[in-house]
Amino acid sequence: VSSIDATPGSATTRASLLHREVLQLGGLLVLAIGAFFLTRAVASNNRDTTLRDAAEWYRRGQVEMAGGHLDDAIESLRRATVRNRGDRRYALTLARALTLKGDYDAARARLLTLRDFTPDDPDINLQLARLAADRRDVTEALRFYRSALYAPWPPEQFPARPQIRLELIRFLLAHDQTGRAQSELLAMATELPDDIALRVEAAELFVTAGDTAHALEQFQHALRIAPDNALSLVGAGQAAFRLGNYALARTYLQRAPAAMADAGKTREVVELVLSMDPLAGRIGSTERRRRLLTAFSYAQQRLDGCIAESAGDPGANEGLGIRDDVRRFAGQLKPTALLEQDAVEAGLDLIERIEQHVTARCAPTTVLDQALVLIGRVHGAAGR
Amino acid sequence: VSTPNDPLAPIRQLRLRENQVFLVLTIVIGIIAGLSAVLFTVAIEQTSHRLFGLAPSRLRLFAIPPLMSVVTGLLLAKVFPGVRGSGVPQTEAAYHLSGGVIPWRVPVGKFITGVLCIGSGHSMGREGPSVQIGAGVASVIGRWLGLSPGRVRDLVPVGAAGALAAAFNTPVAAVLFALEEIIGDMNASLIGSTVVASVSAVIVERSILGNEPLFHVPTYRLVHPAELAAYAALGVVGGCVSLLFCKGLLELRSVFLRLPQQTKILQPAMGGLAIGAMLVFWPAIMGVGYEYVDQALNGGLLLKTMALLCFLKLAATLISYASGNAGGIFAPSLYIGAMAGGAVGLIVHRYAPFPTADPGAYALVGMGTLFAGIIRAPMTSVFMIFEITQDYQILVPLMVANMLSFLISRRYQPLPVYLALLQQDGIHLPSPPTQSPTGARAARHVMHVDVPFISPETSVADAWGWALQHEAPAYLVGAREHLVGAVTRQQLEAASASDQARASIRSLVGATIAHVHPDHSLDVVLDRLAESGGALPVVSRTEARRVEGVITHDSLLAGASRRA
Numbered sequence: 001v002s003s004i005d006a007t008p009g010s011a012t013t014r015a016s017l018l019h020r021e022v023l024q025l026g027g028l029l030v031l032a033i034g035a036f037f038l039t040r041a042v043a044s045n046n047r048d049t050t051l052r053d054a055a056e057w058y059r060r061g062q063v064e065m066a067g068g069h070l071d072d073a074i075e076s077l078r079r080a081t082v083r084n085r086g087d088r089r090y091a092l093t094l095a096r097a098l099t100l101k102g103d104y105d106a107a108r109a110r111l112l113t114l115r116d117f118t119p120d121d122p123d124i125n126l127q128l129a130r131l132a133a134d135r136r137d138v139t140e141a142l143r144f145y146r147s148a149l150y151a152p153w154p155p156e157q158f159p160a161r162p163q164i165r166l167e168l169i170r171f172l173l174a175h176d177q178t179g180r181a182q183s184e185l186l187a188m189a190t191e192l193p194d195d196i197a198l199r200v201e202a203a204e205l206f207v208t209a210g211d212t213a214h215a216l217e218q219f220q221h222a223l224r225i226a227p228d229n230a231l232s233l234v235g236a237g238q239a240a241f242r243l244g245n246y247a248l249a250r251t252y253l254q255r256a257p258a259a260m261a262d263a264g265k266t267r268e269v270v271e272l273v274l275s276m277d278p279l280a281g282r283i284g285s286t287e288r289r290r291r292l293l294t295a296f297s298y299a300q301q302r303l304d305g306c307i308a309e310s311a312g313d314p315g316a317n318e319g320l321g322i323r324d325d326v327r328r329f330a331g332q333l334k335p336t337a338l339l340e341q342d343a344v345e346a347g348l349d350l351i352e353r354i355e356q357h358v359t360a361r362c363a364p365t366t367v368l369d370q371a372l373v374l375i376g377r378v379h380g381a382a383g384r
Numbered sequence: 385v386s387t388p389n390d391p392l393a394p395i396r397q398l399r400l401r402e403n404q405v406f407l408v409l410t411i412v413i414g415i416i417a418g419l420s421a422v423l424f425t426v427a428i429e430q431t432s433h434r435l436f437g438l439a440p441s442r443l444r445l446f447a448i449p450p451l452m453s454v455v456t457g458l459l460l461a462k463v464f465p466g467v468r469g470s471g472v473p474q475t476e477a478a479y480h481l482s483g484g485v486i487p488w489r490v491p492v493g494k495f496i497t498g499v500l501c502i503g504s505g506h507s508m509g510r511e512g513p514s515v516q517i518g519a520g521v522a523s524v525i526g527r528w529l530g531l532s533p534g535r536v537r538d539l540v541p542v543g544a545a546g547a548l549a550a551a552f553n554t555p556v557a558a559v560l561f562a563l564e565e566i567i568g569d570m571n572a573s574l575i576g577s578t579v580v581a582s583v584s585a586v587i588v589e590r591s592i593l594g595n596e597p598l599f600h601v602p603t604y605r606l607v608h609p610a611e612l613a614a615y616a617a618l619g620v621v622g623g624c625v626s627l628l629f630c631k632g633l634l635e636l637r638s639v640f641l642r643l644p645q646q647t648k649i650l651q652p653a654m655g656g657l658a659i660g661a662m663l664v665f666w667p668a669i670m671g672v673g674y675e676y677v678d679q680a681l682n683g684g685l686l687l688k689t690m691a692l693l694c695f696l697k698l699a700a701t702l703i704s705y706a707s708g709n710a711g712g713i714f715a716p717s718l719y720i721g722a723m724a725g726g727a728v729g730l731i732v733h734r735y736a737p738f739p740t741a742d743p744g745a746y747a748l749v750g751m752g753t754l755f756a757g758i759i760r761a762p763m764t765s766v767f768m769i770f771e772i773t774q775d776y777q778i779l780v781p782l783m784v785a786n787m788l789s790f791l792i793s794r795r796y797q798p799l800p801v802y803l804a805l806l807q808q809d810g811i812h813l814p815s816p817p818t819q820s821p822t823g824a825r826a827a828r829h830v831m832h833v834d835v836p837f838i839s840p841e842t843s844v845a846d847a848w849g850w851a852l853q854h855e856a857p858a859y860l861v862g863a864r865e866h867l868v869g870a871v872t873r874q875q876l877e878a879a880s881a882s883d884q885a886r887a888s889i890r891s892l893v894g895a896t897i898a899h900v901h902p903d904h905s906l907d908v909v910l911d912r913l914a915e916s917g918g919a920l921p922v923v924s925r926t927e928a929r930r931v932e933g934v935i936t937h938d939s940l941l942a943g944a945s946r947r948a
Contacts, residue, residue, distance in 0.1 A: 024529050032415045039419045043592045046426045082675045109683040112602040
């Protein structure tokens with residue numbers, strides 16, 4: 001090549017130059033290829049050493065973490081992550097250690113860096129969501145929980161998804177995000193496996209979110225899987241009770257163990273409602289009259305007692321007003337005549353007014369009071 | 385296009401072929417430079433692992449740096465002279481002054497001593513040595529192939545770019561660095577070759593080490609417009625720290641250079657002893673230190689830790705470099721920048737009345753800031769950080785901080801650190817404004833080659849006696865191989881009539897010598913002749929004390945009349 005500065009040579013000279021260049025470049029290429037394989041072998045060996053070191057630091061970090069030596073653990077895990085960035089276990093454990101230490105910013109920064117490289121990783125998103133939840137950042141928590149939920153989960157971890165959604169729902173309910181929680185619950189309900197515990201928990205969360213109808217569905221689903229499950233029976237009974245379906249509530253509550261908290265009391269109320277309801281189906285007019293008069297008589301006594309008890313109070317006039325209404329209504333009731341539907345409903349309205357007044361001003365509520373209020377609600381003005 | 389009877393056809397064909405060969409060669413050199421950089425990195429890691437193990441004891445931390453420095457001191461003094469320090473200034477000198485000739489001993493020596501120094505815990509970087517190794521390999525190959533001198537010279541930045549691209553995994557920044565720092569001309573015709581080499585090197589590096597960025601960095605963004613003020617403050621801090629680094633390095637190195645020549649072999653070990661003592665208490669300053677940069681970028685360090693590490697790393701790097709060990713200042717500047725930036729970021733994050741990015745963002749910008757302030761390659765610094773993060777959002781804060789740091793550093797340390805280091809070694813690189821354009825008359829055209837000297841030990845009275853017989857406005861003191869200074873005729877006359885007459889003439893010589901280099905333009909010659917007192921020495925660029933000629937008013941006029 002240097003001969004460009006020389007005078008023009010013969011064909012033989014040029015050919016020899018060409019041969020020399022080709023040979024030299026060929027030799028250089030062979031050298032480069034050899035150097036490539038040599039370097040790759042050395043680098044591979046170095047990589048193995050580095051990975052071994054990383055694994056050792058990870059092991060030490062885990063031991064230190066388990067022993068509560070968080071500072072040492074963080075240092076060891078950092079060394080592990082620097083030496084092996086490819087193994088996300090190291091970074092995730094480091095983030096956990098940082099979170100345990102309360103260094104949320106550093107943990108978040110670590111996880112965000114990891115997420116930049118694998119945005120669909122469910123574990124990373126889940127940890128970020130939990131960090132955000134710890135910081136009460138609803139928007140970010142929701143974002144990362146959803147990223148975790150809709151991430152491509154490996155088949156063996158797929159069952160973990162409903163648990164994460166439950167975790168999200170619990171977080172939303174704890175932060176007064178009832179609407180969002182209900183949406184998540186409905187989404188979850190469609191993909192819940194036939195797991196009693198999950199169904200019951202979902203149903204209870206529906207109850208907390210105020211969606212009793214869906215709660216009842218979940219309890220009923222759980223009962224189809226295990227008909228004698230006590231939690232499901234009580235839950236279904238109470239859900240039906242809240243929905244005003246007392247007959248259904250009695251069906252479930254009768255099968256539930258009476259010893260379970262609230263089950264017994266609810267069953268008592270349900271029994272009273274069903275036995276005292278003057279507008280219940282398939283009862284005769286005599287029975288209807290008897291039930292109304294019994295309820296009315298009880299309510300009247302409660303009102304009289306309450307008026308006597310609160311005589312002189314500023315709000316006592318209200319009780320007197322109700323008593324006047326009661327007297328008027330009692331005067332309209334003829335002992336032998338058939339009771340019109342309107343008359344029964346008016347009576348129930350009045351009973352409900354009495355119960356509300358008495359409960360607010362005087363004696364504590366009894367099971368019978370509750371039953372009368374519920375009957376009033378079902379058939380009275382509120383129910384209509 | 386040549387006709388069948390064109391006598392220049394063979395030359396044209398050869399020239400065409402040389403271009404083709406050069407293109408192939410840039411690819412091959414890119415590959416080999418990339419491999420050398422990867423091998424260098426791996427060798428450092430292995431050495432460090434073997435010397436220190438997984439969790440070194442205090443004794444090891446203390447003993448290994450000085451013990452290994454004894455070995456490297458011997459190698460640097462006896463076997464591989466000229467491979468101390470970074471390698472970037474030496475590469476620049478080879479490109480500008482030696483026609484790109486880098487002896488084979490240089491890349492070999494740099495590799496061995498660099499591995500030993502950095503692997504034994506000295507606070508130095510691997511990128512500068514990689515640049516010199518890459519450039520050296522390119523130069524050796526160019527000469528082996530018998531390329532023309534111009535082509536050999538061209539291969540130096542090509543090899544340097546390839547090596548840097550592989551060392552940092554930043555191909556664009558490597559090209560810019562070769563243009564901005566090695567060649568000193570962003571419009572250089574070698575852009576294509578450096579790009580080809582850089583890309584080849586990165587492909588090789590990624591095929592061996594994988595496409596892992598140097599640092600794992602979260603995505604950062606400018607959270608609030610007022611944050612730009614915080615980044616500007618970081619630029620000011622970065623500029624001040626850069627200045628401290630440059631001034632401290634030059635000052636400490638001049639102290640070591642002034643030590644007796646016999647101590648030169650032991651100077652690296654002296655540095656090693658100090659580094660060993662520091663490592664016992666602060667092992668975080670060991671070696672390249674990217675592990676801790678990563679922590680700073682990910683918000684894993686406390687404010688006081690970062691502030692402390694910033695200054696400890698600075699001190700350790702000054703000691704390692706000034707004591708004559710082999711290693712660069714790229715990585716330390718990034719480390720110091722990350723710590724300074726992270727510390728500023730934490731303060732801003734804590735006290736700013738507006739929302740801010742995480743401290744890691746400031747650490748990232750801080751890295752670029754220190755790089756711009758110390759290395760004085762602002763474009764390279766911006767693109768390097770951009771390539772590391774691959775995040776467009778960081779560019780504006782980065783540019784603001786880098787420019788401020790660059791301006792502060794340039795204002796108070798006009799000579800870039802690499803040039804200043806070369807000047808300490810008596811090498812004066814040309815700067816484009818003072819060089820004469822090709823074909824124009826330069827200092828070498830108007831100088832007298834026959835230069836009379838007065839020995840520095842001559843008494844003032846004797847010198848005046850000699851001057852009376854040799855009429856001249858000024859005289860050079862020293863010898864052709866070692867210029868001591870210059871005295872004017874008036875100075876001599878006045879001193880001979882005073883009580884200084886018996887003193888040696890050395891006492892009249894000032895600390896600085898007005899001089900020019902053979903390639904300086906006549907404009908520069910005229911300016912400096914006025915400062916010189918009438919006799920302006922023309923000195924070599926590679927050995928600033930070696931006189932190649934002298935310019936006086938007469939020689940200037942004679943040169944001008946010859947042209948006429």
